[in-house]
Amino acid sequence: MKAFAIMGSWRSERSSRAEMGSRNHFTELLKGIDIEPSLFIERERVVFGKKLGEGAFGAVHVCDVKGWETEKVVVKRVLPHKLKADDAVMLCNEIILSAILNHPNTVKFLGLCAQPKEVCLLSERCDDGSLERELDDHKTRPLAAESQVIDRMHQMASGMAHVHSLGYMHRDLKPANILMHGSLLKIADFGLARRIPSSPALLTAETGSYRWMAPEVMRHEAYDERCDVYSFALLSWASLTHTPPFAELTPVEAAFAVAKKSARPAIPPQYGTPIRDLIERCWAQQLEKRPSFEEVLVSIDKLRGARATQAPADACAGPPAVEPLLELNGEVQLMPANGTWSSNRAKPKRLLEDAGSGREAKIASPVLRTLINRDPSISSSLSGLQMKVSEEDAQQAKSSA
Secondary structure: OOOHHHHHHHHOOOOOOOOOOOOHHHHHHOOOOOOOOEEEHHHHHEEEEEEEEEOEEEEEEEEEEEEOOOOEEEOOOHHHHHHHHHHHHHHHHHHHHHHHHOOOOOOOOOEEEOOOOOOEEEEEEEOOEHHHHHHHHHOOOOOOOOHHHHHHHHHHHHHHHHHHOOOOOOOOOOOHHHEEOOEEEOOOOOOOEEOOOOOHHOOOOOOOOOOHHHHHOOOOOOOOOHHHHHHHHHHHHHHOOOOOOOOOOOHHHHHHHHHOOOOOOOOOOOOEEEHHHHHHOOOOOOOOOOOOHHHHHHHHHHHHHHHOOOOOOOHHHHHOOOOOOOOOOOEEEEEOOOOOOOOOOOOOOOOOEEEOOOOOOEEEHHHHHHHHHHHHOOOHHHHHHOOOOOOHHHHHHHHHO
16 A cells, blocks of 8 residues: 555654654655545534543544534544654544444544644544543443453454455554443554565564453564454453453553563453353464454354354343342342342341352341241241241241240
8 A cells, every 4th residue: 555655664764754843744645645535524614512632732522514513523632743753644544444343342533633733533422432431430330241242352353354464463452442332342443554564573562451451462572463352352351251351460460461471361250161161262373373253253253153042031131140039128149259239139137047059148028027927838948948937037027926
C-alpha cells in the first residue's frame, strides 16, 4: 500500500530527521496516506460537544457533523505540533487501518479532517463504555455465565480475524480498547497497529500494555500476530471473572510473572473443559502453539454446537448454585458453599447445620415448625439432613407443641 511504503522508508530515516518540527513530520506522512476521498470531511461541518477524555496530544469529544443528523459520532482531536516522530507514525497507522476496516466488531471509521494545526478523526460513538469500565463496575459480581462469555469470545475473535485478514496486527488488545455498543463488542484504538511481518524475527520491540502483553513481546523476542491471540485469551479470562489478570500485582510485576515464570491466572473450575482448553491454547507460552483467530472461531463454533445439544440451563450462571430445600417467603434455603447469599433472597434468622453435605442450611426455626405442623409428613423428608437444632430452639418447639 502506498502509505505504508512511504512510512516504511520514513521509519528508516527517522533518526536523521529527529530534529525536524513535529508538524512537518506529520504533514509529510499525511501526504502519503491513500484513503477514499469521501472520507475527508470539511472542518466547518464538525461541531464539538461534550469532552469525553483528554491525552497528551489532544482530546476526545462527542460531536455532531452537519448533514449526518442520524449518526452518533465521536471525534479524536489531535494537535500535530505536540506529536513526536513515533507518535506521528502511530497516528498515521491508525488512520490507514481504520479507513479499511469493515466489520461489526471493529469501531467504524467515519472520516477525517486534516489541517496543518489540527487533525480530527471521526468514528462511531459507542454509548455503553468499554470492557474496562464494565470490569470495574462488576468486580464484586459472581462469575459470568459461560454462554455470555462464549458469545463475547466469538465477537472479539471475529473482529480480530478481520484485522489479521487485512494483514495487520493490533498489538494493544486490552479492556480499554474493547468498546461496547449494546450487546456488540467493538475493537478500537489502532494506534499501535503494524503490518504483520513476513518473519517474526523482524519485530522485537516491546509494544503494548504490560498486564495484557504476550511473554515474547515482554522479553523483546521475535513475535508476530499471535501476540494478539495471547491478549485475547486474557480478555476472555477477564470476561469470565470480572477482574483483570493478576489483579494483586502491578502491571510490571504481572508482566514479569508471565515472561519469566510462565504464570497464568487460574481458570475457575466451574467452567467446562472445552472453554478452559481453548483459553489455555490461546495463552500458550510459545507463540507457535497458539491458534490463529480463524482456528479460534472454528473451536468456538464447535463449543456452541456442543452446548446446543445440552440442557438449556447455563452450565455456569455464577458460583455453584444450590437449590432451596424448602422456601417460605424466601426464608428457608440452603446456603451456597462459598458462604454468600444471593442479593434477592432474605437472610433467615436462625441457623441449622446440614451435617450431611458440609454446607449450612439457613432455616428460620419458626418457619420449620409451621411447615411440620401443617404437614407432619414433611419431617421425614428432612430426616436425611441430620440437622442439629439448638437447645433453645428445641425448647421453643416443645413449648409451642
